[in-house]
Amino acid sequence: MTPRRRATLRDIAAALDLSVNTVSRALAGKDAVSEETRERVRREAERLGYVPNTMARSLVLRNAMAIGLVITNPSNPFYARLISAIEERGRVHGYSLMLMVTEDSVDNERRVAEELMRWGVDGVLAVPVQHGADHWDRLRRSGTPVVLLNRDLPGLDADLVGVDYYDSARRATGLLLDGGARDLYLVEEDLDISPVAERVRGFRTVLDERGVTVGDDHIIRVPTRRRESSSQPWDPVDSYAIGRELAARVGPGSAVLAGNDYFALGVYRAFTEHGLAVPGDVAVAGHGDHPFAAYLNPPLTTVRLPAAEVGATAVDRLLERMGGEGGEAATGAPRTTLLPAEVVVRASTGSTGSTGTEVP
Known part of the structure; x- marks a missing residue:
């Protein structure tokens, strides 16, 4: 069976005899589009199963609305709770989560850092392997804020949120x-x-x-x-x-x-x-x-x-560094926050x- 092609803005526009620009503005809730047209576009998008292409949108806006999360070992129950807390906190602010696993391998970690740079995530939370900081420093200097989780990494100019x-x-x-x-x-x-x-x-x-x-x-x-x-x-x-x-x-x-x-x-x-x-x-x-x-x-x-508290605090710290919620990106010396158990x-x-x- 041949997979169905993904519906596009052009498909909706052709079905309703509208311009692609009008369809885009209607779905985005922009002004200068009547409520009647907006409703027609919404119904047709639903009928066709249209889903916005987030990657394409991020390329245009230079904002992926995604946070990279790098952990060492998913079998660690602490990290399972940490992932849930980070995903929940990020979702509240409109961010999706891209999870990567290094298995405590520095080679895997270097590859993960390069992939996150190519994907263009807005920020990264990372449990470092603690054997080399050059790849994280390249990511940070490329404009992607990095906040460390649970393990420090001497030599990296980054915030740390973890357990005491x-x-x-x-x-x-x-x-x-x-x-x-x-x-x-x-x-x-x-x-x-x-x-x-x-x-x-x-x-x-x-x-x-x-x-x-x-x-x-x-x-x-x-x-x-x-x-x-x-x-x-x-x-x-x-x-x-x-x-x-x-x-x-x-x-x-x-x-x-x-x-x-x-x-x-x-x-x-x-x-x-x-x-x-x-x-x-x-x-x-x-x-x-x-x-x-x-x-x-x-x-x-x-x-x-305090896995949940570490996760929520780390997301908030990362959003500060990213300038989330329309604010200015926080600058200044990195901060270490160790939460009591x-x-x-x-x-x-x-x-x-x-x-x-x-x-x-």
Whole structure:
């Protein structure tokens, strides 16, 4: 079956014996077109299934009404919530979303930056791979504002909106210490990225402040899984293997802080199989407050990340840089906005507090 050709303004004009200019003005709601003609054009456009060609319009107006969003890994639940928030906020302001995925590959990221430049999006929100800023700088210097999400990128003159992971790790570690833990372990990703570095820094800082000494072997790195050239760290398999090794080391008064809830899930199973009780023998806390966290046995204490707030704030910051809503594009030095997370206390750290208890 031969696909039907897309209806054009010329088709509507021919059917109604009007000029293309008149049809265009009628559909755009411009003046100098009678209400009767406007209604005739609308009905014929509906009959023909006419859809405006947004790309052609953007070439004429030099305004694509589109925002590029670049993320590293769609399997990360935080980014799933972030995408929804950005799409919703952009739609309110009339912008469509162009989603690109890099899988934490700098080669993919360079290709994505070039494609976004060719497409002519109005602005870009990007979770950077953090290995080179030249491609983002070329995009920015071409006139396309760039706002970084969740990871910093030294050397790039751009705003950053993300989570205060240093503070979240500090508070989660403090909670474990307040619960009586004296032998603490941090289970983290092996990626060289700023959120991981900030959580490690927060963990170490609190231990130093409280006079608790732990060795380097207490910060355990979970290998980032790679299947079919894709980065998939959000899987409990590797943390389960590490948890089995860790189970032989931990004793009474131990606690584990995991960099994400999937890592905590793997550790849970390993400890249970080894005969360790959570939290009776080992307290466990995570990061992310993923949907399953409240349904584990026992329910998992975790850090609830402000994904929606990060997304909405980033869109607003990008619109300022773009000069959206008819205003002047914001200038000046780039700003960093790190939003606070919430520690949700549940039974895995020995607390009987209800879900949603916030640790200040």
